[in-house]
Amino acid sequence: MSNASLFQRATAVTPGGVNSGTRGLPEPIVWKDAEGAYMVDAEGKRYLDYHAAFGPIVLGHNHPAVNAAVAQAMTQVDLTGAGTTELEIRLAEKVVEHLPSAEMALIFGAGSEATYMAQRLARAVTGRVKLVKFQGCFHGWHDYLLMNVISPPEKIGQKDPASAGMLPEAIDNTLVLPFNDSDALEQLVTTRGHEIAAIILEPIPHNIGCVLPKDEFVQALRRVCDERGIVLIFDEVITGFRHGLGGYQETLGVTPDLTTMAKAIANGYPCAVLAGRRDLMMRFSSAGGDVMVAGTYNGHPVATAAALATIAELEDGTVHKRIFRLGEKARRGLQEIADRLDISMTVAGYGSVFVPYFMTGAINRYADLLQNNTEADTFFRSEMTRRGVFMLPMAMKRNHVSAAHTDADIDRTLNVAEDVLREMIARQGLR
Ligand SMILES: Cc1ncc(COP(=O)(O)O)c(C=O)c1O
Structure with missing residues (x-):
């Protein structure tokens, strides 16, 4: 079956043929297999994968230890919907062991659920309604934070809701600041601190590629939140476990009040976590508190077993060492090519990104x-993908190295990238 004919069936029954607004591709691809660092489409074409499904794949696709843990869980227990399982207890214990901000943890199925619960909890404990986020950060699809991600220039500094149908009150009550701007932060908190329930950020805004936080900015965040009784939330849905078992907060040395994680924590299985201070977490209805928390699939054995297996693979540090080294090799190699070809390029990143x-x-x-x-960025990615190196053809998106990538994979990527860039110079006059 061809990609095109299968995709035609998809578009007949699924809006746009894909199950998320960010999954559309210029040329339809229907995936059939995924193993290690590679994915295979319906026509048998192999792609070296850097998209990593937006980041979850940290060990490599279809990882044997993760699969074995999932298979084992399936022979023992499925969904029980009351009480808990040993798997859930063990996962919460591991999060508390590794993540500096975690005194307690709750397990969900997706990052959006975790950020939704984080903002609800923050509003409940502070009795305030305003949330502060930063331009360029994404925290999931719910109304409360779906604003000002990749905004057009004229919308920077304005309200830029990312969807129709959002509640006007939610838009009104979410305030947006520029990232890394301590002065703007101080100014807002000085005038409106008493209205602000929470400040939420991606400690590295990876939804716009990779923008590293300034030390002074993260210190200011912690300080103003302490001074004003504002809940500081690190959304580590991307950075959590990909950059270390302690999240990026461990590297920063700044501990938020609440942390959300998903994606790489379960190597591709639907698992998310909200963790944080005991006094805050005890407000949830699961502990008899007044902040309702629910979810039929929360702590599902399959996802929980996958997360535990992923943590076990990451615990001795060799995976992070490897993916950080390969990430650095990709960054240096690409920058060297761009500099040699005299192309205006900045290869940003951190760790495996x-x-x-x-x-x-x-x-x-x-x-x-x-x-x-943007045009050159998107063209480069589409051309890499056409040549079998899958980089999501969307400007500013991250590329992720997994433990299954090899030095030879990076070398090949750099060779293909040089060919593509040379062609872009010759055909489009890229500089
Ligand atoms: C930083 C961040 N937070 C939250 C989310 C939402 O997670 P999910 O797609 O699992 O709902 C995402 C998704 O890309 C994300 O990048």
Whole structure:
């Protein structure tokens, strides 16, 4: 079966043929297999995968130890819907053991559920309604935080809800600041701190590639939240476990009040966590508190077993060492090629993540990325994908190295990238 004919069936019964608004591709691909660092489409074409399903795949696709743990769980227990399982107890214990901010943890199925519960809890414990987020950060699809992610230039500094149908009150009550701007933060908190329930951020805004936080900015965040009784939430849905079992908070040395994690914590299985201070977490209705928490599939044995197996693979540190080294190799290699070919490119990244921006100059916040040559960025990714190196053809998206990638895979990627960039110079005059 061809990709095109299968995809035609998809579009007849699924809006746009895909089950998420960010999964559309310029040329339809229907995936058949995924193993290690590779994915195979319906026509048998193999792709080296850097998309990693937006980040969950940290060990490699179809990882044998994760699969074995899932299979084992399935022989023992499925969904019980009352009480708990030993798997859930063990996962919460592991999160508390590894994540600096975690005194207690709740297990959900998706990152959006965890950020939704985090903001509800913050509003309940503070009795305030306003949330503060940062331009360029994404925290899931619910109304409370779905604003100002990849905004057009004229919407920066304005309300930019990312969907029709959102509740006007939710839009009104979410305030947006520029990332890494301590002055703007201080100013807002000084005038409106008494209204603010929570400040939420991706400690590295990976939804716009990779923008590293300034130390002074994260210190200011912790300080103003302490001074004003604001709940500080780190959304580590991408960074959690991908950058270390202690999340990026461990590297920063700044401990938030609440943390959300998903994606890489279960290597592709639907598992998310909300963790944080005991006094806050005890407000949830599961502990007899007044903040309702629910979810039929929360703590599902399959996802929980996958998370435990993923943690077990990550615990001795060799996976992170390997993916950080390969990530650095990809970043350096791409930057070297761009510099040699005299192309305006900045290869950003951290750990296993690399992001080639088609621009030069400082990158401290979303507005800086308006310099990115979106057309060149998207073309480069589409062409890499056409040549069997799958990079999501959407500007500024991250590439992720997994433990299944090899030095030879990175070498091949760099060779293909050089060919594509040379062609872009010859055909489009890219500089
Ligand atoms: C930082 C961040 N938070 C939350 C979410 C929402 O997670 P999910 O898609 O699992 O609902 C995402 C998804 O991309 C994310 O990147």
